[in-house]
Structure formats: C-alpha cells, structure tokens
Amino acid sequence: MKPLVIGTRDSELALWQAKTVQLQLKNNGVDSVLHPVKSSGDLNLDVPLYEMGITGIFTKSLDVALIKKEIDLAVHSMKDVPTQLPKTIVQAAVLNRANPYDILVHKGLDFLDGKGHIATGSLRRKAQWLNRYPNHEVSNLRGNVNTRLKKLKNNDWNAAIFAAAGLGRIQLTPKNSQIINWMIPAPAQGAMLVVSNEKNTQVLNALKPLNDKTTEICVSIERSFLRTLEGGCTAPIGALAQVNENDIHFEGVLLSLDGKQRFYIKKKCKINNYKGFGECCAQEILNQGGDKLMDKLRQIL
Template structure:
C-alpha cells in the first residue's frame, strides 16, 4: 500500500466534506491518500440555469478529464449529479451508504403557502413538482453551492428555497426554519455518494470495494436505469426513489412532470432486492407508454428553444 491515492473533488464545502469522508474511510483501511480540489464549470458559471448550459454532467466533467489525464486517481461525486453514462474507461467503484433522500424547504414563515409566494431552486424537477402542488406560486432560479444559495435566500425577498436534506446535514447547515417535502419525489440517487475510478486501475478498485454499500448501490441502480431509459439526463423533471419498506420489501416510485408542473405521469411498484433485475427500465417503459414519450418530446423541444 505504498501508493498514494489522489482523490479528485470539487472545491465547495460540501464536496470537500464528501471527499474527506472517502479519505477517512480509505485511511482507516490502511491506504495513503491526498485531496486534489478542482473547480467545475457548474461552480464557475452561476448566472444561467443548468439546463441552459447544455452540458451533460456539468459538475463531473472536469474531474473526468483530470482522471483520464492522469492528474487524479479517483473522484467523489454527489451521485445525483453524475450522468447515467460514464466516460469510456471510467467506472463506478463504490456507492457509499445513503444519507437522507428527501428535499426540504428552508423558509421565512409558512403563511405564503396558501397565497402567492416566491420559491427559489435551480432544479427543473423541484420547480415542476412545486408548481404541480402550488400553481399560483412563482419559482425563480437559484444557483451556487449550498452556502451561496443559503446567502442568496437571506438577501432576497423570496419566501423559501428548496435544498437536498443530505447536503445541508453533511455540513451542519440545516437551519431551524425548514420543513420536509415528503411529497416531493427526489432526484435519482439523491443522498448517495459515488466514487469513480479508471477501469484499468485494479489498485484503486480493490481499495474502494471496501467502501461499497450493496443495498444503496442496488437501489440507486434501479433509479438510474429508470432515468437512463427515459433519456432525461440530469436536468429533466424526473424523480425516482427505491426505498426499503421492511426487511423483505422495497418500494419504487418514479414520475415525470411537464416543465410547468401541470402534467404528472407516475409509476409505483413493490419489489424484493435480488428479484429486481430490469425493474427501472421496465417501469420507465411503462411510463413512456402511458404518455411519457409525448411529454419527453415536448420537454426536449421547449428546452431546445430556450
């Protein structure tokens, strides 16, 4: 174990927390590591919504290039930011045990819920689901790392902003004034951390196998198969969650929304791990057959015009 594993990461507080978590787990197993922070395009360009940038994997591409160039050995990502198709030569090496999956609303008081309100989010998925439930509200774009977004909420006259619970919990930034959005279907793989490595790097693949959580890995694989089949990428209004009901049962819930939130097509199924082969693909195909194909076409045409 004389080799030092170079861990690539974005340089935000949350990304560094995630990378340090991987670093600690590897070093507990006797490996030597070092962090290599890299700034991604998604962290630099903050004045446009993500879908307008037209780049798949905007938060992961810079680290992919660094790995393929030999500047880093492994990279740590929030798994929901990772495209369903990895670059040639890069593979999933470990999926860490999942944290909270839900979205939360950080707010300045909840009186607005029954009236007009302004909510901030940079996610088309969150925007569509919020407008589906609160069609009278206005949703504004919000970009930046979690610290930046929290400061923008404070500085603007918005009523609230939507965050992933896991992100705020990991860096102890969850305020008192929040509510769980248990009705909002999360992004595929939300709350999970992914570590990738080069396919040919047997040393790193063996090291990272010690960090893998099989249950999380199998659940997020179903969600990402669902997303891949819908051809949504990371910016379409698609939610998916496979979660444990009891010791033997798991439940999958997935949905596709129109951009304005007026349409919702949903699928659900109970399943057992080990008997779930092809489940994500099957349910996505069911959704496409029930109107999803036409809705996906409409979404892509609107985003192309924008």
C-alpha cells in the same frame, strides 16, 4: 504504495464528501491526499470530450483529470453524474446513502395557503412545486449551498428548496426548515459515488470495502428509470427506491416544466428481482403518455 490522489470539486460540500472517502480509506489502512479540481474550459485534450462520452456539467473536469491520470479516483454527488459514465471510467463504490429527500428552508409557512414565491435551480423541484402550488411564483436559484442560503436571506422569497443531505453534511440545516416528504427526489439524491479508471485494479480493490450494497441497488434502479426515460440530469424526473425487508418500494415521476402534466408510478418488487425493475417502471410512464412529453422536453432542453 503511494498515497491515492482523490479528485474533488472545491466547494465546501464537495470537500466534505472527499474527506469522508479519505477517512474511510484511512480506516482500511489506505493513505490518500485531496486534489481539488476547478472547472476549466481549456482542457488541452486531443480527443473531443463528446467522443469520450464526457457530458456532466458538474463532473467534467474530474472526468478529464481521471483520464489524464492526474488523480486516482473522483468523488461525486451521485445525482449530478450522467447515467452513462465516460469511456474507461467505472463506478468503484457507492457509499451508504444519507437522507434522499428535499428540504424547504423558509421564512414562515403562511405563504403555503395563499400566494407564494420560492426559489430553486432544479426543474424537477420547480415542476413538482408548481403541480402542487400552481399559483406560486418560482425564481431561479443557483450556486453552492452557502451561496444559495445567502441569496435566500437577501431576497424577498418565502422559501427555497435544497437537498436535505447537502445541508446536513456540512451542518447548515436551519431551524426554519422542513422535509418535503411529498416531493420525489432526484435519482440517486443523497448518495455519494466514487469512480476510477477501469484498469486501475489497485485503486478499485481499495475502494471495494466502501461500497454499500443496499444503496447501490436502490440508486441503480433510480438511474435505470432515468436512463430509460432518456432524461438528462436537468429533466423534471424524480425517482426513489427504498428497501423494506425483502421488498423494494419505488416511486417515480415525470412532469412538464410548468407542472401541469404529471405521470406517476408507485410499485414494489422483491429485492432479488431488482434487475430490470427501473426500466420496467419507466416503460409504464412512457406508455401512459410520457413518451410524448419526453419528446417535447428534448426539443426544449
């Protein structure tokens, strides 16, 4: 059997994730090589991307590489993956989840009691922050983890928001940071997804042992919640499902971009009854008036 080709983005975090999958495969006796893929506008495909269902800004190049069989599998931060996978591409494994929460990297916390200025590129984080701190200013912050940490250092912002898992995985969590336990994370935040071609049974069988069932159940609920609200990866939607003994505890939120409108749900169900639970929770949000807010968001985003 030839070594499997693992597709990954070329950022430090993406490479860490791919190497983690590579090590787990090796522990199961499966050899593999990494194939970093850069984003490309010229993909030389006969079929338009939208006809294949390819939509994710962070996953597009890897999706195309899979379809063209340049790689055997691709590793993603699951929160970046659209809820509808492209045609012929399937979920092969969801790895054991890291810390799902957001983390505040700050220069001191005095600003929380008065005027403040924080940075984030996430509409979800911005909306939840403004809901809690309406007098604060929020600046846009984009780039990979290292770039964003550098921008925070070089600007006069009080703080910036990151995913705890991302900083932890590449050992960049600063001492001056704290988990934001009141902020509901992005659906599937902290989870890693491995995808492959639906007909490549050899690869699918090699990836099966990497799947963590508890994580798979929780992220499927969160992504069903997101899909039912019809919110893309950018909409201000948070969802977190966690298993406690035989129960699944769920929190979900939908906000307006300015944080002034907030629709929230907190429910639990038995782990054996998780199918349809995410959809049910999303429907309650829509019935509260979230449907009108989603209509507005779709016109803006």
